[in-house]
Amino acid sequence: MTETLISALANYGIALLFLTTFFSCLAVPVPSSLLMLAAGAFIATGDLDAYSSLLAALSGALCGDQIGYQIGAKGREPLARFMGKTQARARMMARSEAYLIQWGGLGVFLSRWLFSPLGPYINFASGAAGLPLWRFTLFAALGECIWVTLYLGLGYGFADNLAMASELAGDMLGLLAGLSMVFGFGVWLLRHNRKKNATAQLN
Template sequence: MTEDILALVPIYGLVVLGVGTFLSCLALPVPSSLLMLSAGGFAVSGDLVLWQAAMAALTGAILGDQLGYYIGHAGGRYAASASRSPRRAHLMEKARRQIIDKGGWAVFFSRWLVSPLGPYVNFAAGAAGLRWSRFTRAGVAGELVWVTVYVGLGAVFADNIVVLGQLLGDVTGLLAALVALGLCALWLRAALRQRPLIPRGEAGRRAKEALVRLQERRKS
């Protein structure tokens, strides 16, 4: 599948690049990073023009980010209206505020440093109500870094694109896994803090009452 897609780059180069980065920003399994590396290599051989390839990839990525943001925005409004639990609503509001406060940096770094998380950051930013102008500035800046690095590396290491793509994929995948693990730890910590604490005496009383009810059920 990947080899078939890469074979289309020298033939339909700009369209394939734009569509590939667009779809990858919507969490679809498209090897966009490898496409950009290949585009850089084909530019060295004269099959593509380097700046045109970079612009096509950048345009597709920005459009994909925008669509992901608006999908998250629409879904976020639905989730907010469907959340009837006060506790759940409080947690959602807290998460929303954190994304709004620190969302610009999350958007920027998820474009290139931890790119596997990028589509989900788009959805989360839209759902949390991150200001569109802030999202767009951070997203465009991050996509510029992403496209420049990958197309540039493809041009420099044209003879070792597959090996380079695997190496970069492993590195970004590991970073994304570490970030996801850290976010899960923070979420668990916040959830435990929101959980009401039961005094020891109260906990013991409840346990005894539960034991008595269980014994009564067995007798009956």
């Protein structure tokens, strides 16, 4: 499937980028990140226009985010039944709900590009939890800008070696994920100490 999509980029690049990022934001298993790397390589060779490719990929992601949010907001019960049909979906949905409760809008932002497997489920969870639409849209748009720019840029820069671009993207995101976990633990530790000191003062 992946090779077929990549080979179709030269002829259907703009529409294909839109559809791929759109469906990826609805938990459809399509290789959106890899396809954007390939699109970046096609931009480098002049087979695709940079501005059009960026706009198509970003528009698809933003539209997918909005549809996912609305599914969660207007179809809570059917969504819950659908997610509960398999353990994998139920587990991802539960993780996303807990993640959203802990991080709110920042969680939406990070799930676009850093913790991207959670992204579609965060869309559903945000709508179901009643996260304000303006807040969801703002953080989602900021995160999608980073995701699309990162992968198109790496594909452009490593046009002759997409495997290296993919590996580099994974390494970068892994490093950022580790730093985020350290930061998150530091924030939790700081809050815990503050609560502990406040309790001690009351006593």
